[in-house]
Amino acid sequence: MAPATFRVLQGQARDADSDVALVEALRRGDPQAELAAWNRFATGVDQTLRRMLGPGPDREDLLQEVFIRFFRRIGTLREPSAVRGFLTGICIHVVRGEIAHRKRRRWLSLTSTGDLPEPLPSFPDLEGREAVTRYYRMIDKLGGKERSFFVARTIEGMTLDEVAAAHEVSVSTAQRRINRASRRVAALVRRDPMLAQFAAKKAQAHSEDQS
Amino acid sequence: MSRERDVRSRMSDDDVIVGVMADAARQIAFEDAGPGPTPAVWHRLQTRRARGSRPPWRGLLVVSAGAAAVLALVMVGRGVQRGRPLTYVVAAGAAEQDGYIRGGQGKDGSRVQFSDGTHVDLGHGARVSVLSRGPRGARLRVEEGEARFDVAHLPHAAWSVEAGPYVVYVTGTVFDVRWSGSDEVIEVRMRSGSVQVGGPMLPERVTLRGGQRLTAKLASGEMVIGDARVGEARPAAAAGEIAVARPQAAGQPATEPTGEPAPASAPAPEAAVAAAPRVAIAPPAPSPEPSLPPSPLTSPPPPAPAPAPTPEPAVAPAPAPAPARQPAIVHRASAPHANPVSWAPRTWTSAATSGHAARVVAEAEAHGLEKTLLEVDATALMALSDASRYSGRPEVAVRALMAERQRFPETALAHAAAFLLGKLADDRGEVAASLAWYRRYLAETPEGPYAAEALGRKMLAVERISGRDAARGVAAEYVNRFPNGTYMLQAHAILANPSP
Numbered sequence: 001m002a003p004a005t006f007r008v009l010q011g012q013a014r015d016a017d018s019d020v021a022l023v024e025a026l027r028r029g030d031p032q033a034e035l036a037a038w039n040r041f042a043t044g045v046d047q048t049l050r051r052m053l054g055p056g057p058d059r060e061d062l063l064q065e066v067f068i069r070f071f072r073r074i075g076t077l078r079e080p081s082a083v084r085g086f087l088t089g090i091c092i093h094v095v096r097g098e099i100a101h102r103k104r105r106r107w108l109s110l111t112s113t114g115d116l117p118e119p120l121p122s123f124p125d126l127e128g129r130e131a132v133t134r135y136y137r138m139i140d141k142l143g144g145k146e147r148s149f150f151v152a153r154t155i156e157g158m159t160l161d162e163v164a165a166a167h168e169v170s171v172s173t174a175q176r177r178i179n180r181a182s183r184r185v186a187a188l189v190r191r192d193p194m195l196a197q198f199a200a201k202k203a204q205a206h207s208e209d210q211s
Numbered sequence: 212m213s214r215e216r217d218v219r220s221r222m223s224d225d226d227v228i229v230g231v232m233a234d235a236a237r238q239i240a241f242e243d244a245g246p247g248p249t250p251a252v253w254h255r256l257q258t259r260r261a262r263g264s265r266p267p268w269r270g271l272l273v274v275s276a277g278a279a280a281v282l283a284l285v286m287v288g289r290g291v292q293r294g295r296p297l298t299y300v301v302a303a304g305a306a307e308q309d310g311y312i313r314g315g316q317g318k319d320g321s322r323v324q325f326s327d328g329t330h331v332d333l334g335h336g337a338r339v340s341v342l343s344r345g346p347r348g349a350r351l352r353v354e355e356g357e358a359r360f361d362v363a364h365l366p367h368a369a370w371s372v373e374a375g376p377y378v379v380y381v382t383g384t385v386f387d388v389r390w391s392g393s394d395e396v397i398e399v400r401m402r403s404g405s406v407q408v409g410g411p412m413l414p415e416r417v418t419l420r421g422g423q424r425l426t427a428k429l430a431s432g433e434m435v436i437g438d439a440r441v442g443e444a445r446p447a448a449a450a451g452e453i454a455v456a457r458p459q460a461a462g463q464p465a466t467e468p469t470g471e472p473a474p475a476s477a478p479a480p481e482a483a484v485a486a487a488p489r490v491a492i493a494p495p496a497p498s499p500e501p502s503l504p505p506s507p508l509t510s511p512p513p514p515a516p517a518p519a520p521t522p523e524p525a526v527a528p529a530p531a532p533a534p535a536r537q538p539a540i541v542h543r544a545s546a547p548h549a550n551p552v553s554w555a556p557r558t559w560t561s562a563a564t565s566g567h568a569a570r571v572v573a574e575a576e577a578h579g580l581e582k583t584l585l586e587v588d589a590t591a592l593m594a595l596s597d598a599s600r601y602s603g604r605p606e607v608a609v610r611a612l613m614a615e616r617q618r619f620p621e622t623a624l625a626h627a628a629a630f631l632l633g634k635l636a637d638d639r640g641e642v643a644a645s646l647a648w649y650r651r652y653l654a655e656t657p658e659g660p661y662a663a664e665a666l667g668r669k670m671l672a673v674e675r676i677s678g679r680d681a682a683r684g685v686a687a688e689y690v691n692r693f694p695n696g697t698y699m700l701q702a703h704a705i706l707a708n709p710s711p
Contacts (some may be wrong), residue, residue, distance in 0.1 A: 034664045132235050135232050
């Protein structure tokens with residue numbers, strides 16, 4: 001009969017109306033609202049971070065950082081229904097900071113990738129994992145800004161308008177940067193035999209699926 | 212014309228390459244994501260936020276320290292060996308698969324040996340994962356079952372062990388962790404050294420020392436800190452441990468004393484309260500100080516007078532079998548203090564959360580409990596209440612909370628005391644009294660930090676006293692105010708099934 005004192009439940013409601021109500025509760029300082037926001041958004045933010053950063057160890061510190069900034073800045077959100085885009089914008093900034101941090105670590109030669117060494121997990125689809133890992137390393141060669149535009153558009157799947165808004169540039173500037181990054185990344189993939197072969201195989205499978 | 216076609220074709224190829232690689236990246240991200248962040252991550256986020264914001268000069272310090280570190284690293288060069296993460300070997304008997312290390316079924320279980328001398332012995336069928344490794348420690352997770360951790364005591368060792376939503380922070384020690392995901396029960400048994408444990412039901416990290424044991428049952432909200440050796444020999448509630456345990460549901464019909472609708476056939480409040488399990492604690496020793504109630508354990512909450520205390524139930528309890536009705540409070544654990552007791556109420560808050568709860572109570576008693584309740588400030592009173600609950604002395608906790616309300620009315624701590632008094636009454640199975648306290652708390656501070664918890668508990672109390680139909684209004688209010696709250700499932704159950 002005695003109830004649980006604390007349990008984080010995964011929220012189910014995902015409609016815009018409840019997002020608005022949640023934002024308003026956060027702005028009011030309702031202490032329950034923060035946990036509700038975590039329940040509702042943490043999984044999505046976690047996946048966004050994974051897509052933006054690529055395979056690797058858990059990014060708990062970054063997830064925490066996103067929510068710390070979110071709770072701190074919720075008062076600056078003008079349109080409560082745009083809270084998910086607001087969170088994605090925070091993710092973009094946190095990931096850019098992380099990429100810059102990685103570059104500093106790489107410069108110090110602590111590790112070859114700038115990542116802290118982690119045990120390799122054993123997963124199926126090792127070829128795909130290896131290819132994707134190489135792909136992200138390649139993307140990291142783009143400048144911090146260009147990487148951010150490119151990942152937001154191609155991997156995160158944001159619209160041009162969203163990418164532009166998140167980076168606070170015009171749509172045409174965003175388009176230009178994405179195009180430039182795409183050309184560069186495609187060229188890098190072609191020059192990497194393993195990635196070129198992987199991409200060709202995937203493209204063929206894709207076209208066979210469509211036909 | 213031909214060149215333009217080439218450019219277009221190349222552009223299209225670029226899009227295909229970028230597209231298929233993006234698909235593969237999303238697929239891997241999806242596979243890695245799993246069920247999402249664990250509750251422990253939320254808890255650590257709260258801890259991190261609670262540490263507070265950085266002072267303005269800290270940025271300068273960080274930059275200076277960073278520059279010094281860079282210089283040192285460049286000078287040392289690339290041959291630094293100390294920065295390498297620990298390695299580990301999974302001994303025969305264990306299997307490493309899908310990112311988990313599984314304990315063998317053999318007699319001796321299996322061992323994971325780390326390069327710094329730390330080793331982990333997995334119990335039969337236990338499942339542990341190494342979440343990350345660093346040069347001075349690792350983050351491990353007990354997914355299921357029991358494991359013993361013998362952490363090498365080295366300078367700056369940094370180990371942590373997660374189990375469900377709990378985290379055990381370690382520097383160097385020997386301890387056992389058992390986690391049952393299905394029952395949501397964690398048990399930490401200390402062999403030597405000390406650890407800190409953080410997680411639900413622990414507002415701050417609690418320090419456990421050699422010989423102590425912490426058991427937390429998330430489903431029932433029970434938290435016990437006691438003697439590890441006792442737990443091995445006998446059931447937890449048997450003897451010799453500090454315990455704040457929740458009784459079984461009373462089962463007897465009870466009546467709702469105020470407000471909510473109650474069935475016409477419900478017995479009188481006195482009967483309802485008297486039928487609830489009693490606290491097996493002797494009343495506090497007589498004191499020369501007369502100003503506070505001699506036994507607030509049984510004092511009624513202000514808005515709804517509860518029955519006068521009696522050592523025996525006024526009405527004979529229902530004939531439930533004895534083992535099913537655990538006493539709400541098990542008697543105290545530690546031997547009486549032999550050392551001289553100091554008097555430092557200002558340190559009580561930290562002492563209560565760092566494994567010295569019994570010392571706080573001892574200090575208060577040595578000083579004279581009545582005198583203490585009149586002299587110390589509001590913060591110390593609340594710390595004394597916490598320490599008393601951790602030490603299995605709820606009668607002292609109740610007195611401290613009553614004093615808090617009497618001496619510092621209209622303060623946040625006094626409001627919190629109302630909620631805690633409700634919880635303590637809940638622990639004793641005094642549903643009517645707990646309900647009155649929850650109501651009082653919600654009336655005093657409807658948006659207070661315990662509002663969700665108080666409303667959820669109020670809902671369950673009304674359900675227990677007057678049935679589901681009577682609880683529907685509270686359930687609807689709960690769902691409306693706290694749609695993702697802890698009691699959401701119970702609230703929806705009440706709304707969906709009016710009459711169980």
